[in-house]
Amino acid sequence: MKLFKIFSLFMLLALAVNVSAQKKYVMVIHGGAGTILKKNMTPEKEATYVATLTKALQAGYAEIKAGKSSLDAVEATIHVLENDPHFNAGKGAVFTHDGRNELDAAIMDGKTLMAGAVAGVTTVKNPISAARAVMEKSEHVMMVGSGADLFAKDAGLEIVDPKYFWTKERWDGLQEAIKEDSTKAVLDLGSKKSGLLGIKNHDYKFGTVGCVALDQAGNLASGTSTGGMTNKKYGRVGDAPIIGAGTYCNNETAGISCTGWGEFYIRNVVAKTISDLMEYKGLSVAEASKMALDKVGKMGGDGGLIALDKKGNVAMPFNTEGMYRGTITADGKIEVSIYK
Amino acid sequence: MKLFKIFSLFMLLALAVNVSAQKKYVMVIHGGAGTILKKNMTPEKEATYVATLTKALQAGYAEIKAGKSSLDAVEATIHVLENDPHFNAGKGAVFTHDGRNELDAAIMDGKTLMAGAVAGVTTVKNPISAARAVMEKSEHVMMVGSGADLFAKDAGLEIVDPKYFWTKERWDGLQEAIKEDSTKAVLDLGSKKSGLLGIKNHDYKFGTVGCVALDQAGNLASGTSTGGMTNKKYGRVGDAPIIGAGTYCNNETAGISCTGWGEFYIRNVVAKTISDLMEYKGLSVAEASKMALDKVGKMGGDGGLIALDKKGNVAMPFNTEGMYRGTITADGKIEVSIYK
16 A cells, blocks of 8 residues: 555656646647658758748747737738748649639637638638638638638738739649649549549649647637649639638637648548547547547548647647648747658 | 346336337438428418428438438438428529529538538539539539539539529518618628628528438438528538538438538537537437537527437437428338427
8 A cells, every 4th residue: 555655656746747848839830741752852942941830930929929819820820821932822822723723721719619711712812811801700600712702802801913823833733733634534424433523633732731829818729721732623622621620729629720631631520520539538639639630541541730739739640751840839949840 | 136136127128118119210301490480380381391391201211212322312302302492402592692592512421421512503403412423423522613513514413594593582582681681780890799791690591401311221321402591792601511510421420411500500510529429428319419509509509400320310409499300210100390
């Protein structure tokens, strides 16, 4: 009995040390998951990615430090990533099959469970702000297409000519995808496997940016923004603007933003699954995130996600070669990674 | 000890009697929840609703009896409701602010977790079939706007002139909503409460049709179809086409279709929450459905939902005055209800 007491004391002590040593994260971001290999990267390109991810974290952290809300932090952070042509969101959005840029975004407030999302906008400079406007300036949660563009304009957001989103790299990417597609895909409704209407270009699907933030008041917020899938047709919408799939946030559990093969994230309702695994099964944010991503993997999907709980615990699992990602702690320490 | 044994035996017996007495449902449908009061209904109108709900159940039941899949049953059932002008889906779709009919639908296969959804289509006679085509004839889950219309055409579905969806009742409804709205709503971004861009016409939001079916192979499928919200602006999309929110299906738990104030269903990811409460917390389909709807109610939202689990247990909770609903058992017994 005495031995047991000593052992218990020791365990408690170990736990206390562990907790105090644990870092408290206040933000986590991603810039997309996918086939990101070191061998395909130049030191200059790598430095550019690291610099933008760092700048994005700093922008959000400044908001948190100034006592602003986690929503402000998420919006400021995602603006940096949307305005950088290297990420598939905002300025760097990929092209649809028709040579257009159709952007999607969502944001959610963990305190109130308010949410906003837009899909298929073509003239909003910063889609994450359009999503926030839908949340705060309308009674709705989701708006799509030209209606969403009109709403953003009426809400006073910065509207740009669709040409703003034209970048040489993405245009070349579309031409490449079309070329590859015309070789690979067969538009034949009769046959079973190749008979799918749509385009098989899975390597182009992983660019998305996202952020989860925890403010001084202890409130979580998360947001996701994307240019979708290169060469996408038929007004395809992925998981990013779907509340529960690519984006979800709840103070009681965690804030989540996903990136990857969107269809699998929608079918698995990944972000809400993580929250429910925490709420109903008592899993940690790391365990829940891993389990949800494993479901995606088992089905044949891939990608990654970021999650942050109210205590500042972070999870950043991915089952691809790499994921642009970064964190910042309460005391301002930044960590940025790209590969496994 | 002996007493306890006798008691246990008695309990087991009671349970066995209860199980054998329990009905096995193979289909459940809804035709929308809302302010449906007996005093506003004529006997003729009531009879029309009951007749169509009965016809819809019979159409799906015929598929199941013929050994077809639950997906076939859901599609056949929803066709009947979409083709009837009394329900806010397909032919009876309500009008947007601009005098258009924009339709949304989703379908999900509980066996494979495959899913399909369309939002904002204007030329597809039966949006539930467009959702199914997205699921089966593309690699995508969701398509929106004119892209989705084009896809439906390419997939060989019946395309109609948008005029097909014009009905006098819905047109009058729009005029009424616009009149009411111009009195009530103030489009003023400056003020807080009345300053929302969008329109407050909550009484017009509840028309949606849905179905969950269980086939002879033991597979579940669920589907939802809607014309959205009368007088809606800005390309608003509700919960019906959002997998996890208004529609979800999983053989391991249940098939679910929701109807109600869509924004609250999206924010609560209602359909997936029900599935997760069953999977992770071990609740019954009735308990899980009630708990999920209570979350909506606590937030200020209202509506209803239908759910059916693999064993044929059904749940049809709603927190509105009424919900058009019906069930059919394995041996063909139909029950249809409207009020509380």
